[in-house]
Amino acid sequence: MNEQADGGYRDFQRWRPSVEVAFWVALYTLNAVFNGLVARIDNARTAAWEPWVWESSSALLILLLIPFVKAVERRWPFRFDTWRRSLPWHLLASVAFSLVHVAGMVGLRKLAYGMVDQHYRFGAWWPNFGYEYLKDIRSYFVIVAMICLSRLWLLRQRGEAKLLAAPDDGPPVEPVERPERFLVRKLGKEFLVAAREIEWLQAAGNYVNLRVRGRDYPLRSTMAAIETRLDPARFLRVHRGYFVNLDYLAEIEPLDTGDARLHLRDGAKIPCSRRYRAALRERYGQPAAVE
Structure with a gap:
């Protein structure tokens, strides 16, 4: 870079x-x-x-x-x-x-x-x-x-990101359906970003912004399409417009509305809606609260 x-x-x-x-x-x-x-x-x-x-x-x-x-x-x-x-x-x-x-x-x-x-x-x-x-x-x-x-x-x-395509000849170097890396183009150069390094993802119109080390890389996709490409053991949908990498989650702050605010290691704060909060609690071994 x-x-x-x-x-x-x-x-x-x-x-x-x-x-x-x-x-x-x-x-x-x-x-x-x-x-x-x-x-x-x-x-x-x-x-x-x-x-x-x-x-x-x-x-x-x-x-x-x-x-x-x-x-x-x-x-x-x-x-x-x-x-x-x-x-x-x-x-x-x-x-x-x-x-x-x-x-x-x-x-x-x-x-x-x-x-x-x-x-x-x-x-x-x-x-x-x-x-x-x-x-x-x-x-x-x-x-x-x-x-x-x-x-x-x-x-x-x-910088823009895109999924690695399958090669014309021979088997792909990694699973194309669930890629381990994304190809990022920025300032005329291309480099690879490991999927595990993506801290969170945010919907932005016809793009999904990949947050990596404090930078956003827009990927031309929808949240529904990218959801099938993410490792469910690592990424969890917490809002209609957000996915979070659980490896970077530092704190869950409950709100009076029943929603939550997620604090990440880089200091970012991400909303977690009530609809997805139960899945987040269950992921950490806590039973969902009875409404």
């Missing part, structure tokens, strides 16, 4: 929110400048300041709407295996995006024009909104595409 590169990635994670804001601001500032120059050329008879008001008001509203697009994409991830289910929701969200964008930029333009004792005319709402929506749906999906690309890049930097 390249520790210098890994350290650089950790540093980037600390600065990630600021970097993301700076990226979007720079992108739409440049877009507003270029569009403003084109609009100034196309509308030479207008006052010199008007094209800049048009473009800056549009860019500002889009910047304010980016958190909304990110929230929609988190709720309905736009990926190769989910885009068909997610597309209708994103199309609906693009209409809301456009309505807020158009209403907001028209309001800002009216305000700017009013400051110089002029009146801004948007024209008839319906045909003009249709024209604006054609532009806004493109902007909406450009933002979604940028979000997806950044996620793929971060997954590559953070």
